[in-house]
Amino acid sequence: MSQPSRFLLLIGPLLLFLAATYLVPFLGVMRWSVTLPEPGLGQYRTALGDPLVLTVFWRTLRICAVVTVSAVAAAYVITLLWVRGSAVQRLVVELCILIPFWISVLTRAFGWLALLSNKGLINGWLQSLGLLSEPLTLVRNEFGVIVGMTHFLIPFAVFPLASAMRSVDERVLMAARGMGAGRARIFWQVFVPMTKPGILGAGLVVFVFALGFFVTPAILGGGRSVMVAELIYLRIFQSPDWGLGAAISVILMLAVGVLLAAMMRQVRQGASK
Amino acid sequence: MNVLRPGPLAATLALLVAVFLMMPLVAVIPVSFTPTRYLSVPDAEWSLRHYRALVENPAWAEGAWLSIRIGVVAALVATGLALMFSLGIWMLQPRFAGLLMGLALLPMVAPPVVSALTLYFFLITLSKVNSVVAYDTWAGVALAHAVMIAPFAVVLISVALAQVDRRIDLAARSMGAGLWTRIGRVILPNIRFGILTALFLTFVLSWEEIGVTLFITSVDAVTLPRLMWMGLRDNIDPAIAAISVVLIVVVVTVVLARTAVARSRARRQARA
Numbered sequence: 001m002s003q004p005s006r007f008l009l010l011i012g013p014l015l016l017f018l019a020a021t022y023l024v025p026f027l028g029v030m031r032w033s034v035t036l037p038e039p040g041l042g043q044y045r046t047a048l049g050d051p052l053v054l055t056v057f058w059r060t061l062r063i064c065a066v067v068t069v070s071a072v073a074a075a076y077v078i079t080l081l082w083v084r085g086s087a088v089q090r091l092v093v094e095l096c097i098l099i100p101f102w103i104s105v106l107t108r109a110f111g112w113l114a115l116l117s118n119k120g121l122i123n124g125w126l127q128s129l130g131l132l133s134e135p136l137t138l139v140r141n142e143f144g145v146i147v148g149m150t151h152f153l154i155p156f157a158v159f160p161l162a163s164a165m166r167s168v169d170e171r172v173l174m175a176a177r178g179m180g181a182g183r184a185r186i187f188w189q190v191f192v193p194m195t196k197p198g199i200l201g202a203g204l205v206v207f208v209f210a211l212g213f214f215v216t217p218a219i220l221g222g223g224r225s226v227m228v229a230e231l232i233y234l235r236i237f238q239s240p241d242w243g244l245g246a247a248i249s250v251i252l253m254l255a256v257g258v259l260l261a262a263m264m265r266q267v268r269q270g271a272s273k
Numbered sequence: 274m275n276v277l278r279p280g281p282l283a284a285t286l287a288l289l290v291a292v293f294l295m296m297p298l299v300a301v302i303p304v305s306f307t308p309t310r311y312l313s314v315p316d317a318e319w320s321l322r323h324y325r326a327l328v329e330n331p332a333w334a335e336g337a338w339l340s341i342r343i344g345v346v347a348a349l350v351a352t353g354l355a356l357m358f359s360l361g362i363w364m365l366q367p368r369f370a371g372l373l374m375g376l377a378l379l380p381m382v383a384p385p386v387v388s389a390l391t392l393y394f395f396l397i398t399l400s401k402v403n404s405v406v407a408y409d410t411w412a413g414v415a416l417a418h419a420v421m422i423a424p425f426a427v428v429l430i431s432v433a434l435a436q437v438d439r440r441i442d443l444a445a446r447s448m449g450a451g452l453w454t455r456i457g458r459v460i461l462p463n464i465r466f467g468i469l470t471a472l473f474l475t476f477v478l479s480w481e482e483i484g485v486t487l488f489i490t491s492v493d494a495v496t497l498p499r500l501m502w503m504g505l506r507d508n509i510d511p512a513i514a515a516i517s518v519v520l521i522v523v524v525v526t527v528v529l530a531r532t533a534v535a536r537s538r539a540r541r542q543a544r545a
Contacts, residue, residue, distance in 0.1 A: 006452060010361030014354040014377055014423065021420045022380055022388070025395035029387075032394070074290045081279050081287040089284065095528065096291035102524045103298060104481035106501045107517040111297025113509060114304045119313050121300050154294060173276040186277055212384020214484045219505055229386035233487070236390065249387045256384050 026253075029246045036243030043247035053231070053248070060228045063142060063217075064210040067149045071206050072199060074150065075157035082158070083165040101155040109219040112148045113139060116220075140222030148220040149210055156209060157202035164198020165191075197266075204263045208256055228252055298521055305514035312509040323515040333516065336497040340480050343411055343496060347418035348475040354419075355426035356468060360456060363434040364442070374427070381424035389488040392417040396489050409493045417489050418482055422475040429474060433467020434460075 033043055047053050082093045100108065115121050116138035123135040138144055168191060176190045214229035221227070226234070228248060235245030279287070307313050308320035327333045358377060362370050380388050393408075396417065400407035407413050437460060445459045461468075483498040490499055497516075504510035 007361060007365050007367060010357045010365070011367070011373065014358035014427075015373065017354055018377065018379065018420065018423070021395055021416065022391060025398070026387075026391045028394045028398065029391055074293070077283065077286045078290040078294075080283055084275060084277055085279050085284070085287075089279070089287075091532070093287060093291060095532065096294050098528050098532075099525055100294045100298065102477070102528060103521060104483070104498060106481075106483060106498055106505065106513075107301070107520055108297055110501075110505060110509075110513050110517055111299075111301045113505070114300045114312065114514065115297055117312060117509075119311075121303070121314055124314050151294065151297065154290070170276065177276050183277065183280065191277055208382075208384075212386045214386050214389075214487075215502075229384070232386050232390060236393070236488070245390065249390050252384050253387045256382070260382060 030250055032242050033246035033250050034243075036246070037241075043243040044251075046244055047247045047251060053244075056226055056228055056231045059142070059225060060211065063146060063149070063225075063227060064207055066146050067153060067210050068203050068207045070146070070150045071153040072157050072161075072202050075154045075161055075202060076199065078154070079158050079161040079165060083162055097155050097158055100151070105152060105215045106219075108152060109148055109216050112144065112151065112220055116144055116147070139220055140224055142221070142225045144220040144222075145217045145225055145227070148216040149213060152213075152216055153206045153209055157206050160201040160205060161195065161198045164195040164201070168194045200266065201263070204259060208259055211256060212252060301514050301517045301521065304511060305518045307511050307514075310511070312511055312514075323512045326512045327515050327519070330512075332495070332500060333497075333512075336495055336500040339411060339494065340497040343415045343418060344476045344479040346412075346415040347422060347479040348472050350415070350419040351423040351475050352426045352430075352468065352471045355423050355430055355471065359427055359430040359434055360460065362431070363437075364452075364455075364460075374431075377427050378424040380421050381428075385484040388421060389485040392420060392485055393488040409490050411494050414486060414490060414494050414496065415479075417485055418479040421482065421485055422478045425478060426471040426475050429471040430464065430467050433464040433470075437463045 034041060036043070078093055078097065081089050082097065085093065113120065117123070117140075118135040118137070120139075122138065123132065126132040127135065138147075172194070173186055173190060176186045181190070212229050213227065214233065217225065217227045218230050218233070221230070229252075232245045232248050232252075235241045235248070303314050304312060305323055306319040306321070307315045308318045308322065355377075361367075362373065367373065396406075396408040396413045399413070404410070405412055406416055441463075442455055442459055445455050450459065481498055482496075483502060486496055486499050487502065490496070495503075501513055501516065504513045
């Protein structure tokens with residue numbers, strides 16, 4: 001058997017499979033965006049001009065920015081202990097990262113409902129302690145969405161941060177100490193700058209994930225703080241406007257593509273340095 | 274020597290994050306024992322009614338069984354295709370390997386909602402020509418899940434292959450082994466563990482998949498996550514708490530067992 005035919009035999013099936021189930025149908029979605037309800041770019045004009053859609057875009061960007069910063073900061077703290085802590089600390093932290101990671105997004109969103117809703121645990125405690133007379137609205141708003149998404153995304157930020165922290169050369173830290181730097185100074189002026197690629201990588205992973213997030217905002221936002229993904233769902237299934245839903249999907253895909261291309265460039269530059 | 278051992282401040286902050294991560298999982302437990310029909314915390318009376326509901330309402334068992342069937346089929350299809358693809362890339366090292374890899378990983382990096390809409394388009398198009406692999410059928414869901422999880426299998430198997438010593442394959446080839454002998458007798462035994470991990474992870478991903486499933490099912494193919502979604506959206510049903518506790522117990526058991534096995538293996542290796 002010749003080289004090219006073996007090549008096709010092994011590599012071909014998955015590529016054909018994805019072409020048939022993903023690439024071609026995505027072209028179909030793109031066609032929807034320029035043909036429904038009538039041919040033209042009207043849906044893109046609506047998507048980029050309609051105040052309602054723009055509100056959703058801005059809300060999505062705002063929530064994603066907050067979630068990215070809080071998830072990466074929380075992940076940095078916990079990863080530091082995972083990588084550099086004592087044996088017991090490492091074990092505890094590892095379990096607290098892995099267990100939530102394997103639990104489904106629905107269970108985790110439900111847990112937050114149980115904690116944050118008006119009759120939930122947090123309001124119950126605060127009221128029984130006499131600190132509150134009226135329950136706080138902690139869920140079915142932007143706050144609930146941010147908490148739930150941060151919770152979901154922390155483990156995804158941990159893995160890139162851990163690999164960055166593990167690759168820090170121990171001798172550099174020792175040199176800093178040898179030259180008289182204190183612990184705080186070693187941390188802020190040596191360790192943190194050396195893990196900067198990991199911070200950027202983690203931030204980008206979290207941001208890209210958050211952009212297309214659907215389940216957590218839909219449950220914890222309670223239909224009140226709709227994000228882009230939920231808007232697409234609503235346009236397809238509730239107020240059938242397939243063209244607009246498709247156009248927003250194409251815009252979202254482009255945005256993520258640009259972000260990923262920027263990340264690849266960053267990685268390649270980092271590697272060539 | 275550990276120059277930068279985390280101090281008390283770092284340890285406290287990390288502990289707070291750990292509590293934050295575990296909090297919603299713990300919160301589910303008391304809620305699952307509530308005697309009421311709505312989401313609440315039991316004060317005096319603890320009840321097992323929601324666990325009984327899981328057993329008595331056949332929808333839960335049906336949903337779980339459907340999710341298992343879909344997960345097994347999707348994991349086998351995805352891992353099989355990913356295995357062939359990764360083997361091809363590893364053995365033949367074609368030009369444009371990076372581009373081909375990017376193509377194979379597309380469903381993983383694209384926003385889930387875009388994948389969901391794409392697969393919705395795909396399945397309603399298929400529905401026009403057949404009723405087996407179609408919108409709102411189990412075979413349709415299995416196919417869509419296979420698309421979504423195949424990239425994860427590609428990543429895991431490629432990582433396993435990257436650790437195989439190329440020289441053993443070259444040795445086999447120089448002694449006259451054909452393509453299939455090299456794959457079956459030399460390479461596959463070396464990546465056994467990676468293949469099993471891929472099967473396991475892809476099954477779990479399909480078992481909990483909800484984003485795409487919401488777009489491609491309505492009333493017939495109700496998987497377990499889809500059933501939970503319905504209980505979460507309308508009136509919050511405490512039975513969701515009961516099923517969540519069951520799932521959490523399974524995950525905690527598996528993670529603890531895996532950690533224990535990994536530690537004892539590490540200890541044995543350290544001694545040897």
